[in-house]
Amino acid sequence: MNEILKVVQLDKTFGGLKAVSGLSFSVAANEIVGLIGPNGAGKSTAFNLISGSIAPSGGTVTFHGRDITGQRPSRVVRHGLARTFQSASVYPRATVAENIYRGAISTLPGSVWTQALPSAGRRAGLARIAREVGEILELTGLGPYRDVPAGGLAYGHQKKLGVAIGIATRPSLLLLDEPAAGLNGEECAEFGRLLRVLREQRGLALLLVEHHMALVMELCQRIVVLVQGRKVAEGTPAAIRANPAVIEAYLGAPDYAHS
Ligand SMILES: Nc1ncnc2c1ncn2[C@@H]1O[C@H](COP(=O)(O)OP(=O)(O)OP(=O)(O)O)[C@@H](O)[C@H]1O
């Protein structure tokens, strides 16, 4: 397995609470891995630790063979690891296209905006970005809304914009925190199609936190189950669905039994 992300013995303690405890797992190139578990299991905390929003109390995060433990998000994203947030995180007054553009700009060398004189390299970089923004608008179906302020988008489109901004940073791995939360059945299915396209056409690997079990079971090659900060199971969707410990701790709960 060509592992691109490797998390080893990751710990995070908030005061006396072990939000993440001894968590180890990996994601291979072009793989979709699900990270599931009940509310408060530590899924978002694990994302924050991997993407650099918070520093771990212990353990390591390795990405493409490089130790990125505790690195700031702005550095982590340059290595090709991007994330979306559980709550939609867009610049509400900027247009859809501008929001995607801002994501893409982070792939250019840091000094690009501070250079007084335009250079050939800078122009080429900006031309590439303009092309990529167009491609991403088309890919995500947000083309018709490109000039709409992001704050005025319907909720489902805002969630898609979060993904669009993430892929604009040219990641090899995208972490998605509940991308389908609050979407209706049809929107959820459409989101599933988008995630599949990201894997199949753009070659991305995805780490997916999601409570919509039908979506998780359909999309993921592998699933990691967290309960109270600890990994209690890992396996294929079929194995996870049949795992008695997972059913008892999570899948058997009334909220998820039929989803
Ligand atoms: N910054 C923080 N300070 C203190 N406690 C925190 C902090 N962030 C998270 N926690 C606690 O850590 C635990 C794990 O929270 P986390 O948000 O990671 O869960 P989750 O699995 O993402 O849940 P959900 O499915 O509801 O999003 C919870 O008990 C939460 O209250």
Ligand SMILES: [Mg+2]
């Ligand atoms: Mg969460």
